[in-house]
Amino acid sequence: MIVAIYSTRPWDETYLCEANTNHDLRFLEAKLDHTTTPLATGAAAVCVFVNDLVDRQVIEDLAQLGMRFLALRSAGFNHVDLAAAAEYGITVVRVPAYSPHAVAEHTLALLLSLNRNIHRAHNRVREGNFRLDGLLGRDLIGKTVGVVGTGRIGQVVATIFQGFGMNVIAHDPYPNDVITDMGIPYVSLPELFAQSDVITLHCPLTPETCRLIDAEAIAQMERRPMLINTSRGALIDTTAVIEGLKSGQIGSLAIDVYEEEGDLFFEDLSNTVIQDDVFSRLLTFPNVLVTGHQAFFTEEAVREIAEVTIENLDRLEANEPTGTEVTVDLVG
Numbered sequence: 445m446i447v448a449i450y451s452t453r454p455w456d457e458t459y460l461c462e463a464n465t466n467h468d469l470r471f472l473e474a475k476l477d478h479t480t481t482p483l484a485t486g487a488a489a490v491c492v493f494v495n496d497l498v499d500r501q502v503i504e505d506l507a508q509l510g511m512r513f514l515a516l517r518s519a520g521f522n523h524v525d526l527a528a529a530a531e532y533g534i535t536v537v538r539v540p541a542y543s544p545h546a547v548a549e550h551t552l553a554l555l556l557s558l559n560r561n562i563h564r565a566h567n568r569v570r571e572g573n574f575r576l577d578g579l580l581g582r583d584l585i586g587k588t589v590g591v592v593g594t595g596r597i598g599q600v601v602a603t604i605f606q607g608f609g610m611n612v613i614a615h616d617p618y619p620n621d622v623i624t625d626m627g628i629p630y631v632s633l634p635e636l637f638a639q640s641d642v643i644t645l646h647c648p649l650t651p652e653t654c655r656l657i658d659a660e661a662i663a664q665m666e667r668r669p670m671l672i673n674t675s676r677g678a679l680i681d682t683t684a685v686i687e688g689l690k691s692g693q694i695g696s697l698a699i700d701v702y703e704e705e706g707d708l709f710f711e712d713l714s715n716t717v718i719q720d721d722v723f724s725r726l727l728t729f730p731n732v733l734v735t736g737h738q739a740f741f742t743e744e745a746v747r748e749i750a751e752v753t754i755e756n757l758d759r760l761e762a763n764e765p766t767g768t769e770v771t772v773d774l775v776g
């Protein structure tokens with residue numbers, strides 16, 4: 445089967461070629477959007493990553509090219525118009541469960557770096573400045589961390605933080621028995637906001653979770669918490685969070701995702717002027733740490749994404765169920 449692979453980066457090519465069975469993989473550096481659909485001409489499947497645009501118009505254009513399958517190299521599928529895909533008979537599959545440890549461990553890396561100001565210390569020491577002013581952190585032991593979303597990633601995060609001696613509390617409309625067995629209480633969101641010293645987001649982006657962290661939520665935070673988002677950018681209202689950082693209501697912020705990241709992340713923009721003023725404002729805070737959607741980026745996770753993607757394509761070609769199909773029902 446001919447597969448048009450959008451947003452290809454070197455690691456995609458390496459690991460997909462390694463996992464490939466007999467597909468004709470066409471690697472495209474371009475992002476999928478309204479202008480790049482013709483690059484998929486002749487392919488039966490399109491393979492995309494998190495910042496490719498798969499809206500109704502793109503789906504219509506792909507359907508006109510005879511596309512039958514859409515393979516996501518991600519767990520999240522909020523960037524796909526699933527209703528349009530169903531309407532045009534395009535089967536959407538994903539990689540539901542690659543190493544949750546990759547994202548959980550990156551969450552931990554962000555927390556530790558931000559708490560102890562490692563990002564600032566690194567720059568200072570390289571410039572010969574060994575003063576400690578501004579680098580004061582806090583012991584994590586005994587602090588309360590609120591985990592929002594206790595699925596695959598949230599569960600690993602909760603386990604790691606419990607290992608640090610932190611008091612873990614959680615919120616999820618679908619409680620997980622493993623979490624309950626660990627003695628972690630499920631609380632309402634207002635309770636979680638009020639009690640947490642650290643708030644970490646691990647729920648999917650859905651209409652219900654969009655802007656979960658808005659001005660109202662921030663007003664309920666009582667302990668100047670550190671807010672960490674490695675899930676999806678639009679879970680937080682960035683403008684409201686900037687206000688929260690300015691007023692001190694939010695103690696610090698670490699993000700691996702940003703609601704408008706599609707125009708920024710995965711590109712080298714070091715020679716251009718960034719046009720996004722909200723993002724640029726974030727970068728001015730000493731207590732904000734940003735990584736560019738790299739939480740998934742470990743050898744193990746990237747290999748697993750490639751292997752599951754090829755397995756998905758094998759099954760689709762053989763007209764077999766993949767078990768990873770994404771349908772509109774999954775959103776509800």
Ligand code: NAD
Binds near residue numbers: 646674737739740
């Ligand atoms: P999962 O489906 O295993 O778990 C998600 C959990 O969120 C579920 O338990 C679900 O019940 C819960 N949830 C749903 N609605 C909720 C709500 N309103 N409030 C609180 N919890 C809610 O997914 P996962 O594998 O743990 O991944 C979580 C998210 O992490 C993904 O949706 C994706 O957006 C993100 N992610 C980011 C990266 C990255 O590189 N930064 C990589 C992979 C996944």
